[in-house]
Amino acid sequence: xxxxxxxxxxxxxxxxxxxxxxxxxxxxxxxxxxxxxxxxxxxxxxxxxxxxxxxxxxxxxxxxxxxxxxxxxxxxxxxxxxxxxxxxxxxxxxxxxxxxxxxxxxxxxxxxxxxxxxxxxxxxxxxxxxxxxxxxxxxxxxxxxxxxxxxxxxxxx
Numbered sequence: 001x002x003x004x005x006x007x008x009x010x011x012x013x014x015x016x017x018x019x020x021x022x023x024x025x026x027x028x029x030x031x032x033x034x035x036x037x038x039x040x041x042x043x044x045x046x047x048x049x050x051x052x053x054x055x056x057x058x059x060x061x062x063x064x065x066x067x068x069x070x071x072x073x074x075x076x077x078x079x080x081x082x083x084x085x086x087x088x089x090x091x092x093x094x095x096x097x098x099x100x101x102x103x104x105x106x107x108x109x110x111x112x113x114x115x116x117x118x119x120x121x122x123x124x125x126x127x128x129x130x131x132x133x134x135x136x137x138x139x140x141x142x143x144x145x146x147x148x149x150x151x152x153x154x155x156x157x
Contacts, residue, residue: 016121017042020036020039049087049141056083058102064092065095067090071147109138
């Protein structure tokens with residue numbers, strides 16, 4: 001394997017939802033990485049799980065709420081967590097906070113087109129059904145969580 005380098009000046013950035021920006025870094029068979037920047041009140045990622053990949057998060061700024069199974073953990077700048085395959089999870093900035101996060105998957109899975117699809121939905125060029133239909137392709141399977149639903153309600157003003 002050779003080195004992987006992505007320059008900030010040429011990295012693709014995708015607005016995937018209000019207050020949320022994803023910057024694509026690398027998408028190989030071994031590793032998929034991006035950064036995610038969330039403004040205060042951004043919805044973050046809904047409850048989901050992956051069957052083939054471990055997803056990991058390193059908070060670089062702010063505070064991030066992360067659902068792991070049925071437990072919500074709040075991560076501060078510098079904190080790291082890895083979620084193994086099959087474990088449902090979600091993430092969003094903690095109430096009243098922004099968050100910047102380095103996100104990775106191993107093995108990689110060609111996810112950049114999934115992020116682009118999220119951007120297309122945000123821009124009105126695709127539908128939520130298109131995302132649901134892509135679950136098997138991108139190993140992104142949506143789930144429910146009363147703990148996460150309650151967290152989002154309690155964080156609203």
